[in-house]
Amino acid sequence: MTDQPASPSRAAATPAAPRADVGVARPLPVGAVRLLPTGVLGAWQDRNAQATIPHCIDQLEAAGNLDNYRRLVGDIDPATPYRGFIFADSDVHKVIEAVAWEIGRSGTTAFDGWLDEVIDLLARAQEPDGYLMTAIQAGLRERWADLENAHELYVLGHMVQAAVALQRCAGRDDLLRVALRFVDLVDATFGPDGERVGICGHPEIETALVELYRETGEQRHLALAQHMIDLRGTGTLVAGGLGPQYFQDHEPVRQARTVAGHAVRQLYLAAGATDVYLETGEAELLDAMHDQWVDAHERKMYISGAFGSRHRDEAFGSAYELPSDRAYAETCATIADLHWSWRMFLADGGSRYGDVVEREIHNALAASLDAGGTRFFYANPLQSRPDKHSEESAPRERLPWYPCACCPPNIARAVAQMGAYVASVTDSEIAVHQFADADIDLPEALGSGTVRVRTRYPEDGVVEVTLDGTAPAGARLALRVPAWSTSTTVDGRAADPDPDGYLRVPLADGARLELDVAPRWTVAHPRVDAVRGCVALERGPLVYAIEQADMPDGVEVDDVRVHTDSPPRVTEDGVTVSAVAVPPPSALYATLGSTAPAPARPVTVTAIPFATWGNRTPGAMRVWLPTAD
């Protein structure tokens, strides 16, 4: 630990001392990737800094999260009731983490006063033995008495992540000192040599502890993470009505070949297990992660890059169970999968991970926010029916905050650290995974200077990459070619990617990559019953949707049938599609052929990026469009 100013030597999910025999790529240090405001991702980060983070800070105050600390230390009347869900502290931690990444990105000092106040509060609220969770200290549960539901280690995990980010990005260790005292207590209590056996009902601390290890270099932090991975699935948690799958305690992590249960829990757990692999190189763990990743992304992922088909337990469903209307698709699940898929890329390589990250960023994550950056979706369904009524975590419109406010601050931290997913390096190449205006500093091994990425992506498919500096002969530039780009050129010449999905050119030369972003129709696996007979419109990385606000007079979203043989056309307002509107019959069930088909009316409908839906009059929306054929 250090009191020195920011030493940007480590980035999110950076193996601290990358082992030569583990993983295939390394992340770049904090600050080395600068997303520019001229690009879609950099502009988003600016909006995050200007709107989303300040909004989150205001909401923490309004929702009482900070008063939960103040009442403990006597800054306000100690009789003030505790407010929020039991894990409300984690909202505070996530906002701190968002601020930390924003400092790392922009060097802002705008939040320093807030950080000083809040970290001081946390430090004062901490108990002498290191314990710190306001809900438990307020008496909502006995300490460690309900590991299944109390979220104690989950809350600590978020504190650790915030503390590590602050250390990395702002060089301040005040929160890290607080977190380490709590980690010491947890290690003594639940560690490999601890007094008790126990894991958290909500995985999260595992990935946090590996990040802590990367910061501290202390082997016991890695060992504690691994111990918690080892215990998961051995039945140490008492299953409730939702069964042991709910918290992935139904089978050991290394034996599981499928993802199951609460989607956010499963995906954070997988990120943590992959983190452990990245530090230990344990083949059995990677093998399990590999199969689980395929199951999650080839059988249980929404086209928007969202996860979780079920409301009841916020859970993954069966393979191919992907209803559009009842998609739970929690924002936090997409964010958790960003963590996991990025780590899987570092471990495994290949463009499919970047393809997924791109899908998530441009669709599910982008749709979770309104245009102004201060209203949020918790659930992100792919269809909103005309008579939908708002539910607790699945409202009809985005809300400024939620009683369970896990998602908004998670969005803030994910956007602030988005630069982490843009590029990676090996000893001989720099790879660009996500396309947006960016300046990327070369690490020493690859020369000196800055790789400049300039593009209007995803508006068009041209990505110009130049090296402003020098690179040794043999140093390469690798550019991800998304699987959907069927005709790709480099410097005007048709180019096929390498088997791993990347195009490679000499780094010194740079490249003008052109991807094919013509609109295209996408079909789902035939076992996805929910969207049989439908297509989705995609363009580049963007998934499109039709919304009631764009429908011609008298046409309802659910009665549109698209012509897939007529090419969609890009216009100012979106993509227009040739279709028919079919008036619905009245009978719910009818004998096949017993009724004459209703006369269809030709219509042209405009589709908009799914990411932008719900910014006008609330109404029906759907991504998957029945075909007229």
Place this chain on the structure above:
Amino acid sequence: MTDQPASPSRAAATPAAPRADVGVARPLPVGAVRLLPTGVLGAWQDRNAQATIPHCIDQLEAAGNLDNYRRLVGDIDPATPYRGFIFADSDVHKVIEAVAWEIGRSGTTAFDGWLDEVIDLLARAQEPDGYLMTAIQAGLRERWADLENAHELYVLGHMVQAAVALQRCAGRDDLLRVALRFVDLVDATFGPDGERVGICGHPEIETALVELYRETGEQRHLALAQHMIDLRGTGTLVAGGLGPQYFQDHEPVRQARTVAGHAVRQLYLAAGATDVYLETGEAELLDAMHDQWVDAHERKMYISGAFGSRHRDEAFGSAYELPSDRAYAETCATIADLHWSWRMFLADGGSRYGDVVEREIHNALAASLDAGGTRFFYANPLQSRPDKHSEESAPRERLPWYPCACCPPNIARAVAQMGAYVASVTDSEIAVHQFADADIDLPEALGSGTVRVRTRYPEDGVVEVTLDGTAPAGARLALRVPAWSTSTTVDGRAADPDPDGYLRVPLADGARLELDVAPRWTVAHPRVDAVRGCVALERGPLVYAIEQADMPDGVEVDDVRVHTDSPPRVTEDGVTVSAVAVPPPSALYATLGSTAPAPARPVTVTAIPFATWGNRTPGAMRVWLPTAD
């Protein structure tokens, strides 16, 4: 009240003193309809008496329901913990009610000893002021402190129904005396002139109170029911996370035009409101019930006659939200709808109500039981995926009992009283709604003697109805013609039903009705996204399903595509269907046209009645079959 033996003058949902200006038909008295063991319904009732009811009695003992009373009265150690959900008493009441209807049907005395013991227990456990609910008496909640969740009036409702049935069928009033004391307390507390304003979070008592009024003739029992209908939807209940829809408190009953929230609650409420209409003739109430019934049955009913699309709140979904795999389709919801639809028929007339009752009895209700009558489904999905894992109330296979055991005893009482739905009378006709071997005694106004129904239905479509007795000139026999029967004959001649869906002949002549039970393909409304591109196989009243146990080697249920242009063929084992098996691709999403269609393998698959699925090796099942076209 009376201590006289059974006086079978009243039947289920019989307006006690039918008003000339209310309703269009009257039920027959208990005992007047005898379903014979040679028919499918009578055989089911025998199995109910021999297997299901005794099994339920055993399970009440094993699950501790009776001990909950014994501990209160000191028959066992008072320190014995209360067992089961808060509404466990209602399981006892429903089993008593099943026994009562069974006595009414068969005159059995086999359960008299059990009844004596249990009713004595209830009487002794009752508090001096009439209160009786073991969970509250055990201290799980304060009395009346949590009307939203404590189910106190719901539990009383079931007690009242059991008491009325016992009075009607067995002429014993011991339970009725207990129930009336509790009703008096509720009336004084929550009645029109009561001390407090309050309704139950779970509607059920409304319909029970109208039945009680039919038995006692006491106006205050009807007034109490009406008062509770009037208060519903006025916000007297504190809504939790599931919102006020959950217990239909979001809008007044007379204003609601759609069904919403917890399906069982909604359907019992509607049955109660319709019961109130049947006694008051209030047009506004019938008008609302009419629209709600159309919404429930033309927009929110599964083809099996099941209700409830959502697991989270056991609720109705949006219009046309009818997923097969995640159908909650609670058995109790189908039973509640039997109550409602029967009452709507009495109020409104027309074959659509009998059509729905038939669909429910032969499909959703029948499927909720195994072949032996002692294992039950709580949720009745229309698709079981190959990797389905068991959930609390939605297990992969039928279970002998549930922690929340509302369904099994509800099945027992529904089957025991099934004769009530078979026939009705007016001053000039007797109508037969459900077809099974039965003897039906004529009421005096229609002559004397017995109407005999003989049929192999639904195996074939021939129904012979003869009058063994005499009928006045002008007395008619009305026979329901199901909407699916496209070529119907009477005595060998083509016959079209009247506009209300009934064929009418002179009662003295009888009729040989022949319905068209050739297998047919059924399609769903195009807004039912969940089954787009699929057909269901039906035959007569039966919905069919394909099950993994019947698949040819190497063929999975979910990969079958049926040829709808090739007529299904009835065989010994079921109905065989010409189809292809299409090997699934690996990609979850693909650009339209980018992959060659997999070679399809012609197969013949056997479909079985949905009611009989799950009686062999557990495996995948589906009702809605994608077409090969």
